[in-house]
Amino acid sequence: MKWEGKRRSSNVEDRRGHGAGMRGGGGFNPLLIGPLIKILFSKTGLIIIGLVIAFSVVTGTNPLNFLGGFLGGGGQSFTTETNYPPSAEEDRLAAFSETILADTEDVWNKLLENYREPTLVLFSGQVSSACGSASSATGPFYCPGDEKLYIDLGFFEDMELKLNAPGDFAQAYVIAHEVGHHIQKIMGITAKLDKLRGQVSEKEYNQYSVRLELQADFLAGVWAHHSQKSLGWMEKGDLEEALNAANAIGDDRLQKQATGRVTPDSFTHGTSAQRMRWFKKGFDTGDLAQGDTFNAVNL
Structure with a gap:
């Protein structure tokens, strides 16, 4: 992926080296x-x-x-780890993440009239958000309460070493997926799903959660479609990297690796095949109207 030298977003909070303390x-x-x-x-x-x-x-x-x-x-306070020097590789990943975020801004500002640009928070170890405190083990997440994306850059190394999902476009897919959740917040989809919590069974709510996640995968694919159309920065093998990442984080695959068995009723993000299919659909069509996962008969 030819991303060096491209615009980097200014909507970034670098909290690396800060603990998540609350007052x-x-x-x-x-x-x-x-x-x-x-x-x-x-x-x-x-x-x-x-x-x-x-x-x-x-x-x-x-x-x-x-x-x-x-x-x-x-309010919120942070304790600084004075002995936290980010490595050159980590700083490279920070620059990469800021570049990908900038391009999501360019794409979605064109596609959505009411788009609000989210903030990317880079952290190490632990972080506090409007959704509560989280550790690096949580993985990347989006908090609708403060409209911020949170990521510990060490997750990208975990993708490569633990999930066997290397590659810069795989990393771009992760960021674009979280931006997809931000778009769902803007569209009111997240609020509708939150209202269902406690009103339906856990099994039914999990099914809605799967549809929410698959739609975020689709939106990541829509971003990739329009990004490639305008910049042409994808290289041979990049699409396969994103699809491999989607495959690696499917509920069925993760459950199989962790417990040796699969429990479909507990799925919250979708199977590997579903995640790959919806990302690919977004990438192939680039059409927001094709991403209504909530009314789709076959996921």
Whole structure:
């Protein structure tokens, strides 16, 4: 895949080397600036600051952490791993991911009038999102609550070594699939499915989940169709890489590898054959109207 030198998206948060810590509270309220200044520079405020600094000296903690809490700070916080130097390969993967995201922006802005560009969050180890905390073991995911895609770049190595799904276009498929979930959020499909949770049986809800995932695969294929049409950056074997990745993460294959047996009622993403079929359909047609997996008789 000839991606070097192409535009890279600016909708990226690089949280590599940061832990996922959460603090209670809703953040600093600017309306409190005036009253707080009066308090801090009063006799009582100076005593408080003096005690905080003294305590910090004894404990070796940062006094700004205490003062931040006193000033109403809160929300999400991150602890930095000072000894986290990203490797050259990891930085290359970051640049690649930003390039793929940029092209999804170009494609979907043309295809959808109301498209909102999502944010890609690069993390290592653990991360916090509007959907809760997650670890690298979760794999790439999209959170509709904050409209962000989350990925630990180490997953790409896992694809190659653990899933036998190497290749840059396989990696592009993963990113495009998560962007597909963002499109479903924009279209209101995600909200409709969420309303069904608890109203139908687990078996029936799993079937809806499969259709949601297969549609995201289809949308990834639609992106690939239009991307190739405009850029021509796919090389020989790239399509096969994406199809191999779709095959590698089918529910039936993953269950077979993990437990030695397959339980169709527990499928949530679709079989290998289904995932390959819907991605290929999106790639072949490039037509959004062909991707109604929820009313499809044969998946």
